[in-house]
């Protein structure tokens with residue numbers, strides 16, 4: 001069982017050159033839970049995740065892991081506790097799947113320590129978890145988008161961190177693999193107590209899989225809470241500018257969003 005860590009942002013301001021993207025944001029990640037971050041395109045979700053994993057320095061404010069500023073922690077020490085799957089990771093040219101996933105073990109290796117049996121086991125388990133064992137000897141360059149995404153998730157799993165941040169982990173995946181990956185993250189959370197923070201585009205999957213939902217708009221947290229509290233048609237209108245109807249998902253009891261576009265909506269169905 002993993003230790004539960006606190007991760008929080010206070011007064012966090014992030015940006016690029018003359019543009020401020022995240023502005024004085026406060027955020028608490030509940031330890032040992034699954035948090036989904038949602039928000040419109042370009043609202044700063046990836047920027048926020050990168051900063052929480054120390055890849056982008058704040059202009060103001062702090063990101064605190066167990067009360068310590070992540071931007072002052074040595075990279076390797078942080079990487080043993082917190083893993084990030086970026087939105088568009090780039091693999092070294094020609095690298096094999098097994099070698100890429102093996103890089104997830106780097107934070108666990110000292111300067112002189114060799115690759116161990118434990119590292120082998122971690123890589124094999126991570127590949128098995130994403131249904132990618134058969135890809136081990138393939139070159140990452142030649143994989144389909146969905147296969148590649150599963151391999152990157154394997155690399156993050158091989159890192160075996162107590163906190164795992166994933167930026168749109170279901171991109172490129174067909175619907176079955178999306179559900180499989182999200183189920184896998186729930187298993188990880190249940191079995192090891194891993195704290196999961198993920199950016200998800202699909203609001204319905206976010207509502208279904210997250211314990212805690214955070215909606216970002218205008219550089220700040222628009223609202224945060226359980227999916228039941230946060231996921232309302234008012235939130236969807238405010239955050240995405242979309243009119244929708246929210247009903248109860250008959251399979252999970254969680255909120256389910258039905259967008260009201262200009263077409264394909266029967267007037268009699270849109271009441272309420």
Ligand SMILES: Nc1ncnc2c1ncn2[C@@H]1O[C@H](COP(=O)(O)OP(=O)(O)O)[C@@H](O)[C@H]1O
Nearest residue numbers: 016017021039040041042043044045046047048
């Ligand atoms: N490396 C960068 N340099 C300059 N601007 C960037 C960079 N990365 C992201 N941005 C800008 O910051 C804003 C937020 O981007 P991002 O965090 O990727 O949004 P999201 O993940 O919510 O779609 C966008 O306007 C984007 O163009």
Ligand SMILES: [Mg+2]
Nearest residue numbers: 045046047087
């Ligand atoms: Mg993004």
